[in-house]
Amino acid sequence: MKRIVYREWLLQPQRYWGLLAILAAVIAVGGLSALYMEHHGHWVTGMTNSVVWGVPHVFAVFLIISASGALNVASIGTVFDKKVYKPLGRLSGLLAVALLIGGLLVLVLDLGRPDRLLVAMTTYNFSSIFAWNIFLYSGFAAIVIGYLWTMAERKGNALQKPVGTFAFLWRLALTTGTGSIFGFLVGREAYDTAILAPLFVVMSFAYGLAIYMLVLFYAFDADGRPIGPAMLKRLKNLLALFIAAILYFTLIYHLTKLYGAKNDDIETFFLISGGLYTGLFWVGWILIGGLLPLGIIYHPELSQRRDWIAAACGMVIVGGLAAMYVIIVGSQAYPQEMFPGYSVIQFGAPGDIGGQVAPYSPSFPELLLGFGGVGIALLITAIGVRVLQFLPESLADRDVDPHASARSTA
Amino acid sequence: MNHENESMNQGRRDFLGAAAGVSAAAVAPGVFLHTPVANAAARTDPVTDLHRWGLLVDTSKCADGCTACVDACDSENGLNLQSKPHGQDELKWENQRAVWIRKVKLQDNLTGHVTNLPLMCQHCEHPPCVDVCPTGASFKRADGIVMVDRHTCIGCRYCMMACPYKARSFIHEQVDHKLTRAPRGKGCVESCNLCAHRLDSGDISTACAEACSAEGHQALIFGDLKDPMGPLRQALAKTPSRQIRQDLGLNTGVRYAGI
Numbered sequence: 001m002k003r004i005v006y007r008e009w010l011l012q013p014q015r016y017w018g019l020l021a022i023l024a025a026v027i028a029v030g031g032l033s034a035l036y037m038e039h040h041g042h043w044v045t046g047m048t049n050s051v052v053w054g055v056p057h058v059f060a061v062f063l064i065i066s067a068s069g070a071l072n073v074a075s076i077g078t079v080f081d082k083k084v085y086k087p088l089g090r091l092s093g094l095l096a097v098a099l100l101i102g103g104l105l106v107l108v109l110d111l112g113r114p115d116r117l118l119v120a121m122t123t124y125n126f127s128s129i130f131a132w133n134i135f136l137y138s139g140f141a142a143i144v145i146g147y148l149w150t151m152a153e154r155k156g157n158a159l160q161k162p163v164g165t166f167a168f169l170w171r172l173a174l175t176t177g178t179g180s181i182f183g184f185l186v187g188r189e190a191y192d193t194a195i196l197a198p199l200f201v202v203m204s205f206a207y208g209l210a211i212y213m214l215v216l217f218y219a220f221d222a223d224g225r226p227i228g229p230a231m232l233k234r235l236k237n238l239l240a241l242f243i244a245a246i247l248y249f250t251l252i253y254h255l256t257k258l259y260g261a262k263n264d265d266i267e268t269f270f271l272i273s274g275g276l277y278t279g280l281f282w283v284g285w286i287l288i289g290g291l292l293p294l295g296i297i298y299h300p301e302l303s304q305r306r307d308w309i310a311a312a313c314g315m316v317i318v319g320g321l322a323a324m325y326v327i328i329v330g331s332q333a334y335p336q337e338m339f340p341g342y343s344v345i346q347f348g349a350p351g352d353i354g355g356q357v358a359p360y361s362p363s364f365p366e367l368l369l370g371f372g373g374v375g376i377a378l379l380i381t382a383i384g385v386r387v388l389q390f391l392p393e394s395l396a397d398r399d400v401d402p403h404a405s406a407r408s409t410a
Numbered sequence: 411m412n413h414e415n416e417s418m419n420q421g422r423r424d425f426l427g428a429a430a431g432v433s434a435a436a437v438a439p440g441v442f443l444h445t446p447v448a449n450a451a452a453r454t455d456p457v458t459d460l461h462r463w464g465l466l467v468d469t470s471k472c473a474d475g476c477t478a479c480v481d482a483c484d485s486e487n488g489l490n491l492q493s494k495p496h497g498q499d500e501l502k503w504e505n506q507r508a509v510w511i512r513k514v515k516l517q518d519n520l521t522g523h524v525t526n527l528p529l530m531c532q533h534c535e536h537p538p539c540v541d542v543c544p545t546g547a548s549f550k551r552a553d554g555i556v557m558v559d560r561h562t563c564i565g566c567r568y569c570m571m572a573c574p575y576k577a578r579s580f581i582h583e584q585v586d587h588k589l590t591r592a593p594r595g596k597g598c599v600e601s602c603n604l605c606a607h608r609l610d611s612g613d614i615s616t617a618c619a620e621a622c623s624a625e626g627h628q629a630l631i632f633g634d635l636k637d638p639m640g641p642l643r644q645a646l647a648k649t650p651s652r653q654i655r656q657d658l659g660l661n662t663g664v665r666y667a668g669i
Binding site: 040047114134181336343345346350 | 480495498500502504505506508509512513514515516518519520524525529538540541542543544545546562563564565567568570571572574575576578579580581582583596597598654655658
């Protein structure tokens with residue numbers, strides 16, 4: 001294998017500054033939205049005492065699990081010794097940190113008291129998975145930065161495998177922790193199941209890789225760097241495997257719930273009668289996020305075309321946001337069942353929701369805050385690849401895996 | 411000269427006497443007003459686990475259409491001081507304003523029998539809200555009362571996700587009016603605290619149970635779950651009761667008869 005040469009992103013200055021300006025505008029609007037919600041209070045959002053976590057959490061959780069998933073590409077190279085993936089490692093680490101920061105900012109800015117962040121960082125209750133996650137998230141950022149150093153600095157190369165392995169294990173813990181935020185909640189019918197943790201892990205694999213591939217395609221196209229067909233094939237096949245894993249774990253999640261009579265109602269809600277949530281599940285989570293991209297990836301012609309593969313990646317991301325919306329918002333909108341065998345015919349004052357599906361319509365500031373988080377992640381990535389050598393000069397097959405290209409020509 | 415001195419001394423005595431009187435008048439209210447509070451000063455003593463406060467709700471006595479407990483809680487804890495933000499939808503506001511206790515009406519799916527009951531924080535022995543709170547703001551006192559420390563609540567709402575009883579409320583709006591005994595602030599979570607301010611000043615009662623008795627229903631009995639001779643334990647001994655979501659094994663401090 002040739003020595004891999006990394007180069008800063010050589011986008012023309014006008015395009016580059018234009019991109020930064022757009023991202024800065026998205027971030028500014030997100031920041032203003034957060035200020036607006038903070039100034040007035042959460043009554044200006046769609047959130048209520050029934051749906052307490054809304055669209056900001058959808059974006060935040062999506063970005064956080066994608067962060068750990070984006071690191072997978074580096075792990076495959078370092079931990080599992082797949083040499084072809086080695087040139088992809090630096091961007092993988094950068095994207096992981098960037099997505100995590102974007103997600104965490106959204107999470108923090110949606111707090112009722114974001115000004116008390118210092119309290120959250122100094123006062124811990126270690127029975128809380130949230131408290132564990134504060135360590136898992138900050139630890140992840142620190143470890144990945146160390147991991148990047150071992151990849152970039154020759155003196156650190158020897159440490160790459162142990163640090164990479166540690167980062168890989170840490171990221172598994174992180175996503176398990178994020179899934180467990182929901183999985184350990186015993187009081188809601190949709191949660192209270194350990195399978196949410198591995199489901200979140202496989203979701204992170206797919207969403208992180210889809211984002212990674214889109215960023216890679218865009219960055220490489222923009223300054224004319226080649227990506228070989230063998231490399232493309234590897235990445236898309238890996239994505240297909242992760243999508244299939246999501247579908248499998250989703251199936252098991254619902255089968256488990258369907259088996260117990262006590263969960264019939266929540267399953268009917270998700271799968272048949274839940275209106276928007278049912279639509280998002282079937283059309284968003286399963287069709288757009290699962291079956292369609294699988295169809296593209298295994299289609300004999302479409303799978304050869306980079307734009308179609310990029311479309312498949314985009315679909316995985318859209319499907320992922322739909323899945324997060326169903327898991328986070330749909331599960332809260334569904335009424336908590338406190339009185340089995342009874343129908344709730346009155347619950348407090350009219351409008352105070354209990355025993356029926358709670359209404360929730362996201363407000364614009366919530367959406368804009370979520371987009372702001374995405375903007376932060378992309379801005380960090382755009383600056384990172386511009387000023388430091390994160391991107392390999394070429395991912396042409398002959399440069400990354402001469403044996404593969406020899407095989408393909410044979 | 412002597413006479414002059416005497417009159418001067420007399421004047422000084424008068425002045426000192428008057429000054430002492432004014433000082434006494436100024437200081438005395440403080441002394442007298444503060445002394446009883448200091449004597450009743452359970453507030454300075456740590457709460458102990460000698461008591462575990464709880465409630466028994468006898469749903470057969472809970473009257474349809476009566477909201478005495480809810481109204482009493484609202485005025486006791488300043489919940490009636492909340493005002494709908496200008497321009498907010500009425501029904502959405504009902505789902506955003508803080509509610510510590512609500513009347514719930516249930517119908518048995520098989521028999522059609524209708525049951526009324528008040529639902530509030532169940533003051534679990536193993537409260538999920540306390541387990542999940544990242545900062546420990548959601549906590550359980552030694553006497554079993556589950557409440558929120560508003561100084562360390564960061565408004566993450568994880569406790570609201572975890573509570574099986576929808577007992578908690580998030581303060582969605584700017585708070586303009588509140589009571590000293592029930593501080594409240596935008597961006598924090600709160601819920602029923604069994605009128606802890608009453609208990610801490612030696613008054614063994616809650617506003618809801620008191621109001622229910624005043625209405626003559628006696629559907630709510632407040633007391634000490636650890637006192638076998640107390641009214642709560644006596645009532646629990648006589649009536650079969652259960653916990654809502656008993657399957658979760660939370661050992662709630664609030665028990666229900668008739669469901």
